Amino acid sequence: MLLRNCWYVAGWSHHFGEDGLVSRTILGDPVVLYRKGDGGIVALEDRCCHRLAPLSRGRKEGDDLRCMYHGLRFAPSGKCIEIPQQDIIPPTAVVRSYPAVEQDCWVWLWMGEPALADPKLVPRALNHDHPDWFMQTGELAYDANYELINDNLLDLSHLSYVHQSTLGRNSMSWGESRPRTTRFERGLRVERWVVDHPRPAYLGLPAGARSDMWASYDYVVPGVFLLATQSYAPGAAADCGMQAPTAEPDWISSTSQAVTPISERQTVYYYSSCLSRKFATEEYSRQQMAVIERAFAEDKAMIEAQQQVIARTPDARMLRLSSDGALNQFRRLMAGLIDAEGRLGVAQPTAAE
Numbered sequence: 014m015l016l017r018n019c020w021y022v023a024g025w026s027h028h029f030g031e032d033g034l035v036s037r038t039i040l041g042d043p044v045v046l047y048r049k050g051d052g053g054i055v056a057l058e059d060r061c062c063h064r065l066a067p068l069s070r071g072r073k074e075g076d077d078l079r080c081m082y083h084g085l086r087f088a089p090s091g092k093c094i095e096i097p098q099q100d101i102i103p104p105t106a107v108v109r110s111y112p113a114v115e116q117d118c119w120v121w122l123w124m125g126e127p128a129l130a131d132p133k134l135v136p137r138a139l140n141h142d143h144p145d146w147f148m149q150t151g152e153l154a155y156d157a158n159y160e161l162i163n164d165n166l167l168d169l170s171h172l173s174y175v176h177q178s179t180l181g182r183n184s185m186s187w188g189e190s191r192p193r194t195t196r197f198e199r200g201l202r203v204e205r206w207v208v209d210h211p212r213p214a215y216l217g218l219p220a221g222a223r224s225d226m227w228a229s230y231d232y233v234v235p236g237v238f239l240l241a242t243q244s245y246a247p248g249a250a251a252d253c254g255m256q257a258p259t260a261e262p263d264w265i266s267s268t269s270q271a272v273t274p275i276s277e278r279q280t281v282y283y284y285s286s287c288l289s290r291k292f293a294t295e296e297y298s299r300q301q302m303a304v305i306e307r308a309f310a311e312d313k314a315m316i317e318a319q320q321q322v323i324a325r326t327p328d329a330r331m332l333r334l335s336s337d338g339a340l341n342q343f344r345r346l347m348a349g350l351i352d353a354e355g356r357l358g359v360a361q362p363t364a365a366e
């Protein structure tokens with residue numbers, strides 16, 4: 014099941030140029046996106062109401078979109094405003110329009126009831142397009158249900174195993190750390206010290222350097238991961254009594270990631286890597302992103318293989334461990350919201366991808 018009354022990332026701002034039409038499928042809905050003359054984003058159902066041709070094969074005319082099958086012209090509201098073959102435009106000549114917000118270099122769409130679309134619910138990405146930070150961006154398509162990706166991001170003990178040779182750095186520090194989880198209205202905060210962790214070899218640091226790293230993230234509905242990490246000399250975690258640090262770190266980084274379901278079985282994942290210019294160079298920022306991309310290929314291989322096992326044996330039960338606390342809480346939070354929508358009668362997608 015998929016949550017509809019929610020903002021979903023439809024792409025990076027740079028995916029949407031001044032000209033051109035971009036087609037996406039989100040929650041099973043085909044959507045065409047383009048920019049108006051003032052730069053604002055229009056998102057319409059990518060299916061002409063006449064003979065169901067994709068509007069993404071159409072043509073932008075000013076701020077409007079013309080279907081290039083038989084020429085119906087649509088305003089950004091989705092209302093048809095011209096039918097070349099007749100003078101009367103029936104009130105049913107309309108395609109769905111999706112509320113869109115562009116914030117922090119991401120374009121977000123509200124996939125549910127438009128009257129409920131509240132821009133204040135768009136999560137704030139960390140340090141995107143900020144002059145004090147280097148930023149790298151990427152995206153990855155998954156043949157997997159979005160919840161498996163949420164689960165992965167809500168249990169970072171996997172860094173010591175899946176990412177043994179990349180982010181885990183051949184250390185058990187992530188795998189053995191005990192996070193603290195706090196619930197808030199539309200998400201969870203997960204905080205931990207990763208103690209005595211090897212520092213990366215690619216950031217101009219001496220070989221064998223180690224740190225205590227404070228890693229804190231918010232995980233927000235429907236699957237937005239906002240992680241900030243701060244590094245200190247070994248011993249810092251004990252000095253803080255394993256509580257949140259207050260001293261100035263010697264290294265900081267952040268990443269924001271968004272999980273967008275295409276359908277029940279396909280997902281797109283958008284991610285950034287940001288390094289503070291106070292400590293890093295642009296070259297370090299590129300090196301860090303190269304490692305992250307290798308790591309995310311490791312996640313993809315594991316999660317898609319897991320999805321195949323689940324598809325072959327759908328009745329197999331999962332064993333619950335204490336390390337599953339955050340992901341189980343988040344699954345319950347999502348299930349509660351989806352259940353509440355069901356009681357309100359919000360339609361689920363019908364078009365299988």
Ligand code: FES
Binds near residue numbers: 061065066080082
């Ligand atoms: S299908 Fe779009 S105008 Fe006919």
Ligand SMILES: [Fe+2]
Binds near residue numbers: 165
């Ligand atoms: Fe991972």
